[in-house]
Amino acid sequence: MYNFDKISLLYDKITTLETFGMDNYWRKYMIRDIKLDKNSKILDSGSGTGKLTDILYKKFNNCNIYAVDKSQKMMENIKNNKIIKINSDVTDTGFNDNYFDLIVSSFLIRPLKNSINDYFNEMNRILKKNKNFIIMEIYEPENKYFKLLFDIYFHIILKYFGNKITKSDSFTYFSDSVKNFHSYKYISDILINNNFKIIKIKKFLFGSIIIHYSMKLS
Numbered sequence: 001m002y003n004f005d006k007i008s009l010l011y012d013k014i015t016t017l018e019t020f021g022m023d024n025y026w027r028k029y030m031i032r033d034i035k036l037d038k039n040s041k042i043l044d045s046g047s048g049t050g051k052l053t054d055i056l057y058k059k060f061n062n063c064n065i066y067a068v069d070k071s072q073k074m075m076e077n078i079k080n081n082k083i084i085k086i087n088s089d090v091t092d093t094g095f096n097d098n099y100f101d102l103i104v105s106s107f108l109i110r111p112l113k114n115s116i117n118d119y120f121n122e123m124n125r126i127l128k129k130n131k132n133f134i135i136m137e138i139y140e141p142e143n144k145y146f147k148l149l150f151d152i153y154f155h156i157i158l159k160y161f162g163n164k165i166t167k168s169d170s171f172t173y174f175s176d177s178v179k180n181f182h183s184y185k186y187i188s189d190i191l192i193n194n195n196f197k198i199i200k201i202k203k204f205l206f207g208s209i210i211i212h213y214s215m216k217l218s
């Protein structure tokens, strides 16, 4: 299991390197079409250093924004005191049933690989009926030509230089976690099994970045 506490200060640089700096564009895209009433409650689950939380705050500044992460060190990077920070496991948050009007996560489900079902089950419990659950993750690309480029960049060049620059094995973890992760279709199935309806699936870079837009059914 990867220790996010250890890389909390380097995390933002690492994601920029991993995504050619496109990560914030994708995070903004995730919530681009979402409209919410004033005072709605929004959860950024697995918020990390708050990159998505900040974007939520700017767009929905009349709502209540919560950030949950089990790494205290990652969350110390969230400096905005209007964000309600909770240091907790996303599979057992302690929130009341049907509490949130929107739940999002970016790049959380890969580290959660073996407890995704528990996570979706918990998010279904705390989200209100008919409200959105939106998740974004990195996958191995579907297009075989792009996959070749992706493999050379992520699994060879980035792994080698990323580890050297950060003086860590973060990029070995990153490369292995992408290689060993589920398909997006499997993630869709777990969402459906946990009582979510898939509304839309958005793919970037030939399926290497995928956003699942879903809604709680009951």
Ligand SMILES: C[S@@+](CC[C@H](N)C(=O)[O-])C[C@H]1O[C@@H](n2cnc3c(N)ncnc32)[C@H](O)[C@@H]1O
Pocket: 004, 015, 045, 046, 047, 048, 049, 050, 051, 052, 068, 069, 070, 071, 074, 088, 089, 090, 091, 105, 106, 107, 108, 111, 112
């Ligand atoms: C790859 S980072 C993504 C952070 C942020 N969402 C982003 O877009 O940059 C994954 C985060 O998930 C958190 N995390 C992993 N497993 C978790 C769990 N079971 N409960 C809460 N947070 C978890 C880690 O501590 C880390 O901050």
